[in-house]
Amino acid sequence: MPTADELKQRIETAIPGATATVESPDDVHFAAHVAAPAFAGLTRVQQHRMVYDIFTGELGGAIHALSLKTEVP
Amino acid sequence: MSENPLRDAIQQAIDENEIILFMKGTPEQPMCGFSARTAAALQSLDVPFAAVDILPDPRIRQELSALSSWPTIPQLFVKGELVGGADIVAELYASGELPEVLGVDAPEGAPAEAPAGADPAPAPLGIENRLG
Numbered sequence A: 001m002p003t004a005d006e007l008k009q010r011i012e013t014a015i016p017g018a019t020a021t022v023e024s025p026d027d028v029h030f031a032a033h034v035a036a037p038a039f040a041g042l043t044r045v046q047q048h049r050m051v052y053d054i055f056t057g058e059l060g061g062a063i064h065a066l067s068l069k070t071e072v073p
Numbered sequence B: 001m002s003e004n005p006l007r008d009a010i011q012q013a014i015d016e017n018e019i020i021l022f023m024k025g026t027p028e029q030p031m032c033g034f035s036a037r038t039a040a041a042l043q044s045l046d047v048p049f050a051a052v053d054i055l056p057d058p059r060i061r062q063e064l065s066a067l068s069s070w071p072t073i074p075q076l077f078v079k080g081e082l083v084g085g086a087d088i089v090a091e092l093y094a095s096g097e098l099p100e101v102l103g104v105d106a107p108e109g110a111p112a113e114a115p116a117g118a119d120p121a122p123a124p125l126g127i128e129n130r131l132g
Helices: A004-014 A044-054 B005-016 B033-044 B058-068 B086-095 B098-102
Strands: A019-023 A029-035 A065-071 B019-023 B049-053 B075-078 B081-084 B128-130
Touching (some): A004 A019, A029 A044, A044 B081, A044 B086, A065 B086, B033 B086
Antiparallel strands (some): B019 B075, B075 B081
């Protein structure tokens, strides 16, 4: 079962320069706040896709829900 | 001819409905909190939108996500473009940007007259056109 800390590490590893805060009450539902310079110039949809892409195949499975907020720092 | 009629039907629904929400359940009877909140945001703006319940057939969700490169439900499309899922719609709603994204007037002041009836939708996806 993934932990909030694992998700944070994976986001920060996958997106260069990203800072992530991830919370989860149950290790199934997650809420992530991700700030990354790499988001600059991208639409919100593109920003969220970058994060979703890290967890392809896990969303809806081990990661039941991932709520996202993205920003350019 | 495409060998994937369901994906074609989804694409056609996206193309033919200016505002279309793919959700779990219906706006009246949402089956998931994220879908409920997203539908409620649209309804609060009194904007007519088409809604597709993805639950009756799991292939709808599969094909939709393949087409949109977006893994989760709900998904809101405006003028053929994916606007986002529940988080983005909530963010746009909170910031007051949603009416502009939807191409409607902001709700403050006199609400715009509701359009008299939206186009009938193709049957295979069970699309229902609704007024907020």
